[in-house]
Amino acid sequence: MSHSYLDMINDYRDLYRLKLEEKNRLCGEIRQMIIGVATENGGHLASSLGAVELVVALLSVFDPMKDKIVFDVGHQAYAYKILTGRKDRFHTLRQWGGISGFPKREESPYDHFDTGHAGTSISAAIGYAKARDLLHQSHNVIAVVGDASISNGMSLEALNQIEELKTKVIIVLNDNKMSINFPIGGLAKHLSHLSTNPSYRKMKDALRSACKNLPLGGSLIEESLKKLKYQIKTALQPINMFEALGINYWGPFNGHNLEELEEVFKLAKAFDESVLIHVITKKGKGYAPAEENPTKYHGVSPRRPRPDAEIVSWSKACAECVEKIAEKDNRVVCLTAAMEEGCGLSRFKKRFPDRFFDVGIAEEHMLTYAAGLAAGGMRPVTFIYSTFLQRAGDQLYHDIAMQKLPVVISLDRSGLVGEDGETHQGLLDIPWFKSVPGLIIASPRDVADMEFMFSNLIKNCDMPAIVRYPKGDAPKRLARDVDAPCAPWLKAEVLRHGREVLLIGHGGVISMLIESCNKIADIYNIDPTLVDLRFLKPLDLETLNKLFVDHSLVIMAEESYAIGGIGEQLLGFAQRVNKHIRWEHMAVPDLYVPHGAKDEQLRYVGICCDEVVKKVSEYLETAPR
Amino acid sequence: MSHSYLDMINDYRDLYRLKLEEKNRLCGEIRQMIIGVATENGGHLASSLGAVELVVALLSVFDPMKDKIVFDVGHQAYAYKILTGRKDRFHTLRQWGGISGFPKREESPYDHFDTGHAGTSISAAIGYAKARDLLHQSHNVIAVVGDASISNGMSLEALNQIEELKTKVIIVLNDNKMSINFPIGGLAKHLSHLSTNPSYRKMKDALRSACKNLPLGGSLIEESLKKLKYQIKTALQPINMFEALGINYWGPFNGHNLEELEEVFKLAKAFDESVLIHVITKKGKGYAPAEENPTKYHGVSPRRPRPDAEIVSWSKACAECVEKIAEKDNRVVCLTAAMEEGCGLSRFKKRFPDRFFDVGIAEEHMLTYAAGLAAGGMRPVTFIYSTFLQRAGDQLYHDIAMQKLPVVISLDRSGLVGEDGETHQGLLDIPWFKSVPGLIIASPRDVADMEFMFSNLIKNCDMPAIVRYPKGDAPKRLARDVDAPCAPWLKAEVLRHGREVLLIGHGGVISMLIESCNKIADIYNIDPTLVDLRFLKPLDLETLNKLFVDHSLVIMAEESYAIGGIGEQLLGFAQRVNKHIRWEHMAVPDLYVPHGAKDEQLRYVGICCDEVVKKVSEYLETAPR
Known part of the structure; x- marks a missing residue:
């Protein structure tokens, strides 16, 4: 030129x-x-x-x-x-x-x-x-x-x-x-x-x-x-x-x-x-x-170091899990609203073309279509990003949950999403859908639990449900022995039994909380208790109430708006059991989180290891020992 | 025959x-x-x-x-x-x-x-x-x-x-x-x-x-x-x-x-x-x-004693209030989604045909159309029932609140709605929209405050907002002296200064709480404090925190799902100020409330005077005196 x-x-x-x-x-x-x-x-x-x-x-x-x-x-x-x-x-x-x-x-x-x-x-x-x-x-x-x-x-x-x-x-x-x-x-x-x-x-x-x-x-x-x-x-x-x-x-x-x-x-x-x-x-x-494969180049990821071949995305892991279930259960159908590639469904579509429906950008229709399929005897799994489920909140409430129809919502990109920014954050699914009666909300920390959850929801549990998972890579196994069974259905799981400090989380924040536990132990010689909620609705109050009794600092972390988050709800139960608990809710404050790398966003909203350590330090300074 | x-x-x-x-x-x-x-x-x-x-x-x-x-x-x-x-x-x-x-x-x-x-x-x-x-x-x-x-x-x-x-x-x-x-x-x-x-x-x-x-x-x-x-x-x-x-x-x-x-x-x-x-x-x-006037006979009310001519419905009072503001401010336009009659807008339409838009049953479009009108310099007021706003939650979040556009949502039929039943209850607007950053949510107890709120929102406050009011009759003045000015903008209002027992509410439940105060005073010789939140977002923590310090029983009542209600959110603040508060949240439990008279529904979910008195009695039995 x-x-x-x-x-x-x-x-x-x-x-x-x-x-x-x-x-x-x-x-x-x-x-x-x-x-x-x-x-x-x-x-x-x-x-x-x-x-x-x-x-x-x-x-x-x-x-x-x-x-x-x-x-x-x-x-x-x-x-x-x-x-x-x-x-x-x-x-x-x-x-x-x-x-x-x-x-x-x-x-x-x-x-x-x-x-x-x-x-x-x-x-x-x-x-x-x-x-x-x-x-x-x-x-x-x-x-x-x-x-x-x-x-x-x-x-x-x-x-x-x-x-x-x-x-x-x-x-x-x-x-x-x-x-x-x-x-x-x-x-x-x-x-x-x-x-x-x-x-x-x-x-x-x-x-x-x-x-x-x-x-x-x-x-x-x-x-x-x-x-x-x-x-x-x-x-x-x-x-x-x-x-x-x-x-x-x-x-x-x-x-x-x-x-x-x-x-x-x-x-x-x-x-x-x-x-x-x-x-x-x-x-x-x-x-x-891009001309040859416009779907692949619809949205491209930032250039990053080549990932380990062993690592799988949450999207792909979930799609493959549902595919495995669908092999044996021909009531299972998959739906998506123009997110076939994004939700990792191309292989499902190829294997089960009659049981795959991409409805286009029509989230409202998709959910009620799924309700109709469920009423007609199928077991629909709808794949949708958290931010786009905001478009179909009423259909989830009015057409699925109110009728107790067994539709499973595979909720991709929940929590902070990185470069897409404000408009695409998945921060409302917890505040909005925890208030929908009769809905199960699951938030797996790893692939093993995710597989257990999908399998149980489709095979054994005829209930409307959301399985919520973040954007990015899925740990295959996290704080879990090989071949150990998953924790029981609808139960929280204590990943680490300690004292005084109780860390509570679910889904994507668990690995950060594990790291925090190690740091807290190293720095303050306190061994914290760590619990993975696993299910956000219904809450496993039996397990939690026991823990509330003998811990004095609770740090609850979640990638959700704090207002309306699970942390807000749990406090009410904690307070009934132990009035002296110091309660720290580590969640997204009342603002719109801008675009950028997810790490930056997590630091910006204060959901990170350093913040956990800081809160423990503040507690130790002021708490009676 | x-x-x-x-x-x-x-x-x-x-x-x-x-x-x-x-x-x-x-x-x-x-x-x-x-x-x-x-x-x-x-x-x-x-x-x-x-x-x-x-x-x-x-x-x-x-x-x-x-x-x-x-x-x-x-x-x-x-x-x-x-x-x-x-x-x-x-x-x-x-x-x-x-x-x-x-x-x-x-x-x-x-x-x-x-x-x-x-x-x-x-x-x-x-x-x-x-x-x-x-x-x-x-x-x-x-x-x-x-x-x-x-x-x-x-x-x-x-x-x-x-x-x-x-x-x-x-x-x-x-x-x-x-x-x-x-x-x-x-x-x-x-x-x-x-x-x-x-x-x-x-x-x-x-x-x-x-x-x-x-x-x-x-x-x-x-x-x-x-x-x-x-x-x-x-x-x-x-x-x-x-x-x-x-x-x-x-x-x-x-x-x-x-x-x-x-x-x-x-x-x-x-x-x-x-x-x-x-x-x-x-x-x-x-x-x-009905053939002659099908709109009037679209939905007919149950036969009831002829109402006092002095009594006005919330819908009519709000529509007339906005009409009055529109007389002087030609930026004000009214929108509704097929609810002209239901929201009392027929007179507005007749007086300002160019500034009235019935978009049909198109709630999503209505909200983003309003966002466009606001971006273009108008002050749109959208009239919609709480249950139907569930259809446009994303538009409220993504198109109005995120851009800080001055759209006012006049939210009719919030709370329990009576005979229309499960599908039409307005129980989700608080849990869903309290988590939307930058939104103002107002909940007036009477016509006087409602007029103050609309007027301030449109004239002085360039912010997205919801004004939430119930189905039924609106008290013109409630716990308010004639000609006394309304409480300050964004402030809660203490309606009764008492001791030990603090009753908190907003909107439609205030009259029930006033009655409860009187009963509690009569039966237990305790003079409770009563506060009307008025604004659900932002919360007036200054006023509330002062009250939390020297009260030991709080009863917070609201016609909303308890999960995600304001009561859940307030507890976190109360607990920081006073660990010994006994907290009772009187709201709708995690279920679908069936059709019937609203009184029956209120009794069914336990939002009534008898329940308030019962909670005080339970507290007195167990609390150290």
């Missing part, structure tokens, strides 16, 4: 003086920057690569200082970040203190709405649009939404609302035919039908020529548009799904053709009604490995 | 021997029974009246002993209850110990899925259908869903999934053009377009004649159906929205014509693919007041 356009420009305003060819070369450079940073730091590579021209065209036509651009999910927004003042900080993407992987209003005045979860952009955009109308302002509002997000129920609710509101919003449907894995459902088929239907292609040509001939500005434009509007209305018979909902549909357009995109965006800007612009892009565009 | 058909039959099996004319007369008798009971006990009168022929036709064609019929919401199911073994108990509808107003699996083997919240039936039905396929069974699965429920995001997610699953499910769309108030959105318009489109009417005629000529049984039927299928496919060009999603659409049919309904149900039963049957009914059919 003789010289770099990316070096030459400050931000999107410099796009105005670039020629088409120069912009195309700039797109290539932006891609290289994205590939470089995302393969190093981890990130949503493939989606952002697919949307580079889309972003450049948007920023060539709209002004994000006044126009509001809302990216759905935000996976597509890396080029947008680079071109709106964050080029020089882009190498800090997803790192502690660096820029976020998602749009964030606090990060930039150009980020108009925080996103992370799917399906929010159309609702937010029509909110922005209606506020503009009511406040007599005149800027543009654009939602950029992928084909996977648009089939989420919330998007569909918002689409249903548009005509009635009589406001103008521009929806750019970035259709990469992918969802996170592959297209799901009738809407995806309908989109692919629209993509190839000649009547729409004809429309596109009409639009293009109209656009070219438009004297942009002046009153001629209005007349041309009026005619065009009529043409659009008539050309679009037979109606498509969007037209059925009263929304103008234009497309499909080539999402990598800058000229075409800029033309249609200009037209949409001048048009006086809401319009959905259907744009076809290629996920992973410009990076061969 | 010479003799009663309803008296003559035991259940739906007796329908088989009735002639068409006799069934029609039976429908009239069922309507009379529904009107009699629902106007006495309260209930969802208008919807159930509209669906009598629909239910009779379903039960004439399908056998609910093996076929699975899933009613969405369940408002339409009264005739179904009467005809499936619950005729003699129907007079106990919605009463404590009586039959539920909604389908309940525990109540009857004919109720195949518990409902109450909208939009669940299609998901549940396809779950049942897929389970049937996997278990090689052969029964029919039918979802009966209203035009309001089908536009809920969850229904749309499920519709999107049907084609892909290659299973057969029959969806009966009961279109009464009503939603709870009136039709919302593009889909409603589309349905009305389909209702009048001649090509569909032609289809209907084709179906009817085909149906009549079908020799039901034998192999001829298959050939006829094959032909018919082709006819259907071709007749339905241009495609409609359902066809766009790959679902066969038949209709519209007259939902009060038994003969037509039975014909089409028989055909759907024999058809080998999923089909959506569009049926037009009249809400309130057969009861003149």
Whole structure:
């Protein structure tokens, strides 16, 4: 490259003086920057690569200082970040203190709405649009939404609302035919039908020529548009799904053709009604490995030392466990909401294609579908991330737990999740779901216990349940003798019998607590007791109450919000048994934990070995000996 | 009436021997029974009246002993209850110990899925259908869903999934053009377009004649159906929205014509693919007041003594308060999810039509739409029942609170709700939302404080907030001097300064606690202290910690689940200040509270004056004096 356009420009305003060819070369450079940073730091590579021209065209036509651009999910927004003042900080993407992987209003005045979860952009955009109308302002509002997000129920609710509101919003449907894995459902088929239907292609040509001939500005434009509007209305018979909902549909357009995109965006800007612009892009565009395997490159992990071959992720271990159970029990079916790869289910899908359901980004439907399957005699296991289960809390309560239906929720990425940050933390599942009557909540510390829990839940226990596990690597065996059986069903397990100091935890924090025990013994010559709760609902009060009697400091650690955590609940029982207990709850304080490495996050919220030792030290200083 | 058909039959099996004319007369008798009971006990009168022929036709064609019929919401199911073994108990509808107003699996083997919240039936039905396929069974699965429920995001997610699953499910769309108030959105318009489109009417005629000529049984039927299928496919060009999603659409049919309904149900039963049957009914059919004003008769209250004209409901008081604020602040807009009447918003809508939005049964969309409005400079107030906010917990967390957007949620029907029962209790809002960082949660005890809270939230406090209030009557002033200002912002209020016993509460329980104070003073000669928390987040620890120091019994009462309630959280603070406090948390135990009068429910869960007195008595017996 003789010289770099990316070096030459400050931000999107410099796009105005670039020629088409120069912009195309700039797109290539932006891609290289994205590939470089995302393969190093981890990130949503493939989606952002697919949307580079889309972003450049948007920023060539709209002004994000006044126009509001809302990216759905935000996976597509890396080029947008680079071109709106964050080029020089882009190498800090997803790192502690660096820029976020998602749009964030606090990060930039150009980020108009925080996103992370799917399906929010159309609702937010029509909110922005209606506020503009009511406040007599005149800027543009654009939602950029992928084909996977648009089939989420919330998007569909918002689409249903548009005509009635009589406001103008521009929806750019970035259709990469992918969802996170592959297209799901009738809407995806309908989109692919629209993509190839000649009547729409004809429309596109009409639009293009109209656009070219438009004297942009002046009153001629209005007349041309009026005619065009009529043409659009008539050309679009037979109606498509969007037209059925009263929304103008234009497309499909080539999402990598800058000229075409800029033309249609200009037209949409001048048009006086809401319009959905259907744009076809290629996920992973410009990076061969991602183009070939866009699912693998949907989200890439930060570059880290090559892991031990022996180490397995929690996701994979759980999926394999359920697969083993499914071999012998053909009532077992697996469900996921667009997380086949993330939840390690590809092999299950291959082995049991009839018993695997990826419902797309439709968490609400997934849980009630699972309830129906269970009512019909199956044993569904639904794989979902903790953060996304927040989308289906009511279905868990109202459709599964209230009817005592035996659905097992395999809850991935619970607790702190690292680089995805605020929007993706799994800190609410305990506060929210511990209050759901009749639900079992299990939190295994290792693969051995996880296997025992799944197996018992599916084989012996006809109850609704959650098995909660963190992101990352799963210890195969932790504080457990080889071949020793797991502790009894619904019982806590005392991993270490000591005195005075009682450490309580569950799941991912147990290894930190084991380390803490050793340090406390070394430094203070106190041998603490360590108990793994294993089950968060129901709580094993029999075991705990005995321990509360003869310990004077309790440190309860968990990767959950402190408010509503299990620690809050346990204190009530402890206090009845032993009024003199000093109670320390080590959990996430009442704030949103930013993105960065998980280690940084744990230190930030104070869930770490050093803090445990510090609390023991404080106790020893003040406690009567 | 010479003799009663309803008296003559035991259940739906007796329908088989009735002639068409006799069934029609039976429908009239069922309507009379529904009107009699629902106007006495309260209930969802208008919807159930509209669906009598629909239910009779379903039960004439399908056998609910093996076929699975899933009613969405369940408002339409009264005739179904009467005809499936619950005729003699129907007079106990919605009463404590009586039959539920909604389908309940525990109540009857004919109720195949518990409902109450909208939009669940299609998901549940396809779950049942897929389970049937996997278990090689052969029964029919039918979802009966209203035009309001089908536009809920969850229904749309499920519709999107049907084609892909290659299973057969029959969806009966009961279109009464009503939603709870009136039709919302593009889909409603589309349905009305389909209702009048001649090509569909032609289809209907084709179906009817085909149906009549079908020799039901034998192999001829298959050939006829094959032909018919082709006819259907071709007749339905241009495609409609359902066809766009790959679902066969038949209709519209007259939902009060038994003969037509039975014909089409028989055909759907024999058809080998999923089909959506569009049926037009009249809400309130057969009861003149309800036909004329179906919104008013959507849900009717139990017959009770005529209330004092001075008494106002919480819903009405809140709506009027926001209306007053909106007069002076044109940034204020009101949103509701199909609860205009229920939340008392009709007058607001009339006065400020441009600033009122009923989004239909789309709680998720509503909250993020409100977030967009707030981001765009408005001050949205969203009116929603506590139980339905469970549907949009993630939107509250992810789209409103995380971005610190000034959306106020006016949370109606929080706490126990009486006759609607399990599915509609508002017991989760505290456990779920107290853990959302940055949210303010207010719980006023009377209208005066409610007005102060709304006014401050909208005028002075740019924060996301919930104002939580119960179902029923609002005291205008409670433990408050006329013209005395409200307690300071975010502060708890000590209503009575006493000693030894500290009663803590908020919202609806305060009047019960005042009564308890008087009883305790009378019986034990102890003057308790009474504090109204007013704000559940943030908690006023300054005031509380002072009180914890010199009281030895705390009774904290709240209409919330105990697990996750504020009482659980407060104990941690109390214990740090005073280890000798005896702590009694009077809240809802870990179970689902059944339907019945609210008084019965309060006694059942032990939130009442007698329990407070009992706890004081127990304390006095054991405490050192």
